[in-house]
Amino acid sequence: MPVETAAQAPSTAVDAPAPGATVAVFGLGFVGLPLSLSFAMEGSTVYGVDVLPGLVEELRQGRSLHQESYQGRGIEEILREQSELGRFVPTLDGAWAVSQADTVIITVGIPVPGGKPDFGPLTAALETVGGALRRGQVVILRATVVPGTTEERARPILEARSGLVAGVDFDLAYCPERIAEGRAFEEFRTMPTVVAGVTRQSAERARQAIARVTRAPIEVADHVLAAELSKVAENVQRDVNIAIVQELARVCEGAGVDVREVIALANTHKRVRLLDPGPGVGGYCVPYALHYLRPLAARVGVSLPTLEAARETNRRVPDRVVEVALAHVRRLGLSPAQARFGIWGLAMKDYTNDDRFSPAMEIARKLAASGGEVRAFDPAVHPDHPYPAQTALEAAEGAHVLLVLARQEGMDFADEAPLAALAPGALVLDTRGAYRGLRERLAALGLTYWSI
Ligand SMILES: NC(=O)c1ccc[n+]([C@@H]2O[C@H](COP(=O)([O-])OP(=O)(O)OC[C@H]3O[C@@H](n4cnc5c(N)ncnc54)[C@H](O)[C@@H]3O)[C@@H](O)[C@H]2O)c1
Incomplete structure (x- = not known):
């Protein structure tokens, strides 16, 4: 599928100010909190929304357990600084946050209890956003999703709740998240990313908002489904690559050879990149x-x-x-x-x-x-x-x-x-x-x- 670079993408018509000056971020977890603070450090005013009262209270008190840091400063120091500057405002009131923002970023994921995707949390976030949406706003889904989610779930919910039309009255885009925990601040800036919109303009407006933080290339994909699938492809590739080294580890164990030595030797090949084995694969991704x-x-x-x-x-x-x-x-x-x-x-x-x-x-x-x-x-x-x-x-x-x-x-x-x-x-x-x-x-x- 052809993908054009951000530089070639059509620019937004008219003199609408670039979005991202005021941002509502839904979900203040491993992605949402450092992302909010990254926008705040770039001068945006960020309204961070979560449904957990304890978490919002903790953030108001300047506390976070995340292991993130940027340029030698821990996340708590950055959190306190940006809160004091009034650039990061944690809240439980999603509708109010949307009413304050030009851009809404949703970082609420889709859990898989018993192997079946549960859209409940994401649907709830979309309903809140849709209920408060205004003409001219940009909504960006920045989570890993079941391919089809942006067009088949997000769009109908947002349109039904707001009475507005995606791509006409407001912009709707998907941007897969690629950060690794522990390196979030750095990777929001330096990791090339992908964006796709329900229209060219939606993609471009979302790209502009993301570019406030991301200095790396932002690829504008032609199709939302391609961008959604690309994220799932990244993750299944890791699953398969890890399975390869786990099987190799069993062979090496039986043969009395150190699997890490075998991997280090194989990785001297320029086109080979075997991963490290471990106790299994966990996390949310x-x-x-x-x-x-x-x-x-x-x-x-x-x-x-x-x-x-x-x-x-x-x-x-x-x-x-x-x-x-x-x-x-x-x-x-x-x-x-x-x-x-x-x-x-x-x-x-x-x-x-x-x-x-x-x-x-x-x-x-x-x-x-x-x-x-x-x-x-x-x-x-x-x-x-x-x-x-x-x-x-x-x-x-x-x-x-x-x-x-x-x-x-x-x-x-x-x-x-x-x-x-x-x-x-x-x-x-x-x-x-x-x-x-x-x-x-x-x-x-x-x-x-x-x-x-
Ligand atoms: N953690 C990572 O390193 C990472 C990397 C790449 C992609 N992702 C993807 O990013 C997404 C977010 O992941 P995460 O690790 O930040 O998850 P998380 O569980 O840490 O954070 C999600 C937050 O959303 C909140 N939430 C739930 N429903 C809400 C609602 N209706 N309104 C507002 N907030 C709500 C939850 O309380 C939680 O604090 C997932 O799709 C994940 O797969 C995560």
Whole structure:
């Protein structure tokens, strides 16, 4: 499908001021909060909307648990500064926020409980926006969606609620989000992005708004559906690529070869880019991708055997980790109920506080369900989980298996004190390659090492 660059896109007619001076952002989560603050830092006035009173109150008090920073300043410092300047206003009142803004950005996602997309939260946000929409405003859906959502759900809801027509009375566009948590501020600026509108003008107006923050190329796609599909394609590609290295890891384990050495060697090829294996795939994006693609594939009568197989491979990895941990406990002559499991890292990947659908959480739950005692240390993840340990040492103390499931700032793998505190003959089950260079030290301490 031809895609023209932003530079070639038709410019908006007339002298309408570029949108994005006043922005209402719906959803103040991992994407919405740093995006709001990025607009605010560029001088926009941003009304941040969420449905969680506790979150809005926390933000009003200048608090955020997100692990984001920009140019050496943490997100809380940026939040307080922009709030004091009056450029970031968190609110529960979506209709009021829309009434203040020239541009509305919706970063509310589509969860997939039990494998079926739940449009409830997004629909609620669209209804609020539609109910307050004015002529001339720009609405941008900036979330990962089931392809077809912008035209088939967003447009009818917004039009019915407002009595206005998309592409005529107001502009409607889709812009996939590509940031990685922990690098959000940087990547809003530097990551090339894609935008598509229900009309050329909608695409262009949305591009102008996004360009207030994004300095990288903004590709203007011809079709909204192509832009929506491109985001799902990015995510299924990661799912498949991760499944490849998980399978490779099993082969290497059987053959007594270090999979990370194999990957490093293969990646010296200029056109090869194997990813790192780990304890599974979590978070809100990659595991959902197949579920987002299925409805459209079914509609056009296409099956997805490769993608289904990759998803299943990745879904089973946490079970494999649990199996290895329990097998070691049995080798020590213990029942699972007599065992202690220490976990470092509960986040869904390294260096984030995001524990949604985290494979590490799943592993912790399954080990606890086996009857064993589980203590988990993760300085980034909110401590309201059932296994809190305050320090790495506390998690490790007396553990028969120490599982490294996610790396975080402040975890010191060279520190021998927690290792010396493990139970005699304990297993260090390393899913992140954190102890790769320290295997001899582990052996000298009488510890067994297993790595994915
Ligand atoms: N987290 C990432 O790194 C990332 C990266 C790329 C794309 N995405 C996509 O971006 C979207 C948002 O992801 P996220 O991680 O920020 O999700 P999130 O769950 O952290 O944030 C969503 C927020 O929306 C709020 N919300 C729900 N219903 C609402 C409503 N009716 N009105 C206003 N707010 C409402 C929720 O309370 C929540 O705070 C998803 O589609 C996701 O797949 C996320």
